[in-house]
Amino acid sequence: LQPTHAEEPPEIRIASVIPLIPAWRIDKTFDYVVPERLASDVVVGALVRIPFGGRRVRGVVTELAEGVPGRELAAIAKVVFPAPVAPPPQNRVLEWIAERYLAPRGRAYQLAVPPRVRVQPSPPPSPVAGPPPERVLAYENGDDLLDAIASGGAARWCVQSVQGEDRGALIAELAGAAIAAGGTVLVAVPEVRYGSTVIERLAAHWPQLARLDSSTPGIERAGAWVRLACGAPIGAGGRAAVIAPALNLRLIVIDEDHHPTYKEERSPRYDARRVALERGRIAGAVCVFVGATPSVEVGHAALIGDGGWARPSRALARERRPIVEVVEAPSDRTLSHELHERVREVVKQGGRVALLAPRRGFSRALWCAACRRSVRCPACEAGVFFDRTAHRVRCPRCGYEGVPPDRCPDCGAIQWRYIGAGSERLADQIASTWPRARVLRMDPEVLDGRAGKPDIENADIYVTTWVGTKPALRPDVSLVGVLDADALIRRPDFRSGERAFQALAEMSEWAGPASDGGRLMIQTAEPRHHAVQAIVRADYRFFLEREVKLRQELDYPPFSELIKISVHGSDQRDTLDRLVAVCREANARVLGPITVRGRGEINLQVLCKCRDAGTVAAALRPHIAALPSSSRVAVDVDPR
DNA sequence: ACATTATAAATA
């Protein structure tokens, strides 16, 4: 009856692969034949090597199908990594990152790829139980949080940790709850140079902790990656930890979510906090933000009941705070009479003091190491600032700019010192005021000096800048003096209030509880500012409610989502205008353009306020993809 | 006529 088709082509297995090539031209998948010998290893999410444009590149499998190819296909050469790096539902997170942050898919998939080293697959280690819950139960709603972790499913929580809390131990309790329920855990910590106490605490509980932070060597990171992909119970690292592989993910923890390092500054410019929420939603995991000063975005969600909020009792928060004094900042001196008296008292009693001077931008003065004279502007004799990255000197008064001289014009010495002018001068001044006190400057320059760690335990007065105050390096002090809180409060940025509050809260924590003699003195011209008052009251909610109101009035996050677009020179003005038109078409409100000086070049910049950045990003995508590679356009979704 | 270099197009 039916004629037999003698040459019916047989069905074969076809894999769709996204090549790991960061180009808009390759923002799509390519089909390959799966050879019989690789049939069991080529799964969705597998990292493979494929022939591509006359060479071999790596790629990630996004789809598998049985069928008849519409054209002749090349074959997958081999599987590169012993475990899939982006199995579903992980691949959906990567696709989401490519979409939201306007990156070619190949670049987004690159995030899922471990360091380039050969590793062996490993059987999942048997899960070790965590510490029993104790600290978390001291918080309001702490029991509900444990229930949420135990029962599984997507949820978001804000854990507003009390000042002085051992967050490593607290997070270990949460992780223990997830592991006890048969799930796995990823913990992200701020990426900082001097290590993370939270990771050390976790490693103490779980020797098999998969360490992904940048301080662990590449080969070990690749090992951690494969262990997680094979089902290891817990991994921890910097912002990249939120895209690490995990099987049966139940809990994602973001430690100190206000920290700026959660924003990736290279493409794809993702915000790890936002990615964590999306991954939690997709994977059905609880997303927990832990910190003493949660960002306004996280705090606002907790405030309006979008997710849970575990917080310390008011009594506990007050018990942990230092005595806080707010004084008028003197205009003629650096130390007010009140602060001067406190320092004198403490030093007399053999206690220790920390004084904080604000750092002025990234500019430093240039000093001769021999005669200690600073380089002056040849045009107007004012002191010049030295820009280390551009290796140029600039005069703030007349705008003179030039190459720094080879040798000192006064004594001919060839050795220069590049020193933060503010803290250097302050340290000299403090030392001459209290000649018998040992004064130590704790700037990054001093800490990174080849002499190793300075003797931080053997000084009476520490003089430092905001950036020099990494928690890991803080010696015990009984008095912290903030010389100029206004430099924080008055910065020209809608997050200045938030940043000021967070910085002051850190200083409050450094001072320690009043019961141990801790005292914080803040010099400011705005003693009634809510960032300052919230520190006095040790009341995060006090700050949050006022800051949220301001954000709402100005329609800034969390009431809008931001996209920042910048183009290189003013000759790109029409490119920018076209993109702005697209944003407006997508119902974004556009501020600017403004001109921004960055590293010698002048950029044009606009800021888009969007109801949903995702839809505006989707509208922009084809236009960005079609731009010639010569046009230097940077789109930053969720800028910081 | 043929080598060298810039440019665009394709990559399964």
Place this chain on the structure above:
DNA sequence: ATTTATAATGTG
């Protein structure tokens, strides 16, 4: 990103 075909420019 890299290769490859194609056009453009240069050289004896």
